[in-house]
Amino acid sequence: MADLLPEHPDFLWRNPEPKSSYDAVIVGGGGHGLATAYFLAKNHGMTNIAVLEKGWLAGGNMARNTTIIRSNYLWDESAAIYEHALKLWEILPEELEYDFLFSQRGVMNLAHTLGDVRESMRRVGANKLNGVDAEWLDPQQVKELCPILNINDNIRYPVMGATYQPRAGIAKHDHVAWAFARKCDELGVDIIQNCEVTGFLKDGNKVVGVKTNRGTINTEKVGLCAAGHSSVLAEMAGFRLPIQSHPLQALVSELHEPVHPTVVMSNHVHVYVSQAHKGELVMGAGVDSYNGYGQRGSFHVIEHQMAAAVELFPIFARAHVLRTWGGIVDTTLDASPIVGITPVENMFVNCGWGTGGFKGTPAAGLTFAHTIATGTPHHLNKPFALERFETGALIDEHGAAAVAH
Amino acid sequence: MLLISCPNCGSRDETEFHYGGQAHVAYPENPNELNDREWAEFLFYRDNTKGAFAERWLHSTGCRQWFNMLRDTVTYEIQAVYPMGAPRPAAAPPAAESGTASTAPDSTTTGTARPSIAATSTSTASRSTTAPEGATK
Ligand SMILES: Cc1cc2nc3c(=O)[nH]c(=O)nc-3n(C[C@H](O)[C@H](O)[C@H](O)COP(=O)(O)OP(=O)(O)OC[C@H]3O[C@@H](n4cnc5c(N)ncnc54)[C@H](O)[C@@H]3O)c2cc1C
Ligand SMILES: [Zn+2]
Numbered sequence: 001m002a003d004l005l006p007e008h009p010d011f012l013w014r015n016p017e018p019k020s021s022y023d024a025v026i027v028g029g030g031g032h033g034l035a036t037a038y039f040l041a042k043n044h045g046m047t048n049i050a051v052l053e054k055g056w057l058a059g060g061n062m063a064r065n066t067t068i069i070r071s072n073y074l075w076d077e078s079a080a081i082y083e084h085a086l087k088l089w090e091i092l093p094e095e096l097e098y099d100f101l102f103s104q105r106g107v108m109n110l111a112h113t114l115g116d117v118r119e120s121m122r123r124v125g126a127n128k129l130n131g132v133d134a135e136w137l138d139p140q141q142v143k144e145l146c147p148i149l150n151i152n153d154n155i156r157y158p159v160m161g162a163t164y165q166p167r168a169g170i171a172k173h174d175h176v177a178w179a180f181a182r183k184c185d186e187l188g189v190d191i192i193q194n195c196e197v198t199g200f201l202k203d204g205n206k207v208v209g210v211k212t213n214r215g216t217i218n219t220e221k222v223g224l225c226a227a228g229h230s231s232v233l234a235e236m237a238g239f240r241l242p243i244q245s246h247p248l249q250a251l252v253s254e255l256h257e258p259v260h261p262t263v264v265m266s267n268h269v270h271v272y273v274s275q276a277h278k279g280e281l282v283m284g285a286g287v288d289s290y291n292g293y294g295q296r297g298s299f300h301v302i303e304h305q306m307a308a309a310v311e312l313f314p315i316f317a318r319a320h321v322l323r324t325w326g327g328i329v330d331t332t333l334d335a336s337p338i339v340g341i342t343p344v345e346n347m348f349v350n351c352g353w354g355t356g357g358f359k360g361t362p363a364a365g366l367t368f369a370h371t372i373a374t375g376t377p378h379h380l381n382k383p384f385a386l387e388r389f390e391t392g393a394l395i396d397e398h399g400a401a402a403v404a405h
Numbered sequence: 406m407l408l409i410s411c412p413n414c415g416s417r418d419e420t421e422f423h424y425g426g427q428a429h430v431a432y433p434e435n436p437n438e439l440n441d442r443e444w445a446e447f448l449f450y451r452d453n454t455k456g457a458f459a460e461r462w463l464h465s466t467g468c469r470q471w472f473n474m475l476r477d478t479v480t481y482e483i484q485a486v487y488p489m490g491a492p493r494p495a496a497a498p499p500a501a502e503s504g505t506a507s508t509a510p511d512s513t514t515t516g517t518a519r520p521s522i523a524a525t526s527t528s529t530a531s532r533s534t535t536a537p538e539g540a541t542k
Contacts, residue, residue, distance in 0.1 A: 290478075305473070
């Protein structure tokens with residue numbers, strides 16, 4: 001039988017009225033906003049702060065993602081921040097006193113071409129040098145770990161091997177949000193839902209407050225954690241971000257007995273699949289090509305990913321699509337996030353996590369809180385500053401960012 | 406799936422097209438005079454409009470010609486198709502207030518001012534398949 005989900009605690013958070021002023025305001029009540037508020041309160045003693053969310057908590061990408069957590073990125077800068085995040089994932093259930101079912105069932109990234117094989121082996125080497133657990137698997141080892149995978153060579157792109165990160169896995173994203181929110185509330189942070197930021201108050205080039213549909217709130221500092229809407233908020237504040245917002249979809253099947261023991265991703269045939277604790281097959285693939293704020297994508301994208309899934313996993317052929325949905329992801333040209341200061345004084349931005357920011361949630365929160373509290377970069381987020389687009393020090397993670405997730 | 410009216414071929418499925426991002430981004434006139442900030446703007450910064458957005462599309466499995474399109478990035482409604490090099494037509498009034506998540510996907514803007522470029526409105530089901538004047542080759 002599939003796992004039963006743990007019971008919720010009796011109390012999660014208050015729903016306070018916004019105060020007229022705070023020491024810091026976080027815009028966006030997704031995972032990153034909540035994690036940032038948590039670490040501001042916990043590590044920097046900033047408890048007179050608020051998280052403003054225009055809809056409901058975690059109603060954006062946070063509870064729409066496919067929950068893959070891994071740290072096997074290519075470059076040193078990425079390996080450092082994503083591996084830090086993974087180490088935090090390992091201790092957070094206890095720290096937050098909330099079981100969000102972090103399951104380290106491993107993640108496999110399949111290779112289907114000679115180019116894939118070479119790139120994958122290079123990445124395994126780079127990962128090892130950075131202290132990230134990584135292995136190269138041949139097709140037989142792939143089959144041993146995931147028996148339902150088709151490794152025959154009678155398909156268009158046979159499996160030629162895979163990278164494997166044993167410590168990677170999945171978690172329950174909504175529980176993660178609630179875990180952070182509950183602790184935030186306990187520490188005194190105001191979580192204010194149905195509160196949309198519609199503009200900023202500035203004194204010269206310094207932000208001094210936010211305008212919302214529930215009144216004006218004065219604040220010393222603003223941290224933007226608005227994912228797909230980051231550009232819209234930056235424009236209100238008077239600066240630009242090198243971000244394009246795209247629809248990204250995912251889907252689940254009906255519940256099945258446990259058949260899929262790990263997480264399989266294929267960059268090349270473009271699909272990834274895991275099986276959720278309750279038993280749904282969770283699948284995703286790429287973004288829709290065009291810019292979009294519609295939280296919905298096109299059917300042909302789903303059709304394409306299903307074709308790939310059925311070729312790799314023949315037993316899925318008669319599973320049914322139960323639900324599909326979309327989020328709005330904030331992509332950058334180098335497939336790396338943007339975290340740090342902005343051209344507006346006292347305003348900070350955390351965005352650009354695109355298709356893969358769930359896994360980064362704890363490290364984004366930890367380092368962004370440091371940047372907001374001290375006004376300076378954290379050593380882990382420093383390379384991800386906005387200025388890299390001017391210096392040219394891009395962190396090109398298109399290979400390791402893999403199939404959009 | 407969008408139904409896109411290629412100026413040369415008529416209505417075709419989105420899968421026949423390739424997306425080219427923001428339209429009307431000109432190569433710098435005096436590249437040697439650009440500073441790092443200006444290069445960054447040209448190379449990496451693009452508008453990310455919520456609402457009517459002018460963008461390029463290539464009919465890659467059809468006539469293989471580029472053209473421009475004005476599309477609402479919230480409702481995905483295509484408001485105008487126009488040739489490369491032509492100025493951006495006026496946008497239809499936004500179907501949704503920026504920031505509201507409640508826009509019905511099928512909301513229409515019928516009755517409001519349409520972009521005025523002749524033979525480029527895509528709201529009519531049947532449209533001419535002749536190329537508008539000035540379609541780039
Ligand atoms: C289908 C899909 C699958 C994905 N799969 C994975 C995966 O497997 N692994 C992974 O690591 N990542 C994945 N991601 C990416 C990941 O979900 C995001 O990178 C991450 O959730 C972004 O951070 P967030 O949680 O803070 O964003 P969000 O939850 O989107 O939070 C942003 C919040 O800001 C709010 N907001 C916006 N504008 C305003 C305003 N004006 N005022 C107030 N509030 C505002 C929004 O309502 C929203 O709640 C996936 C994303 C999608 C869409
Ligand atoms: Zn054509």
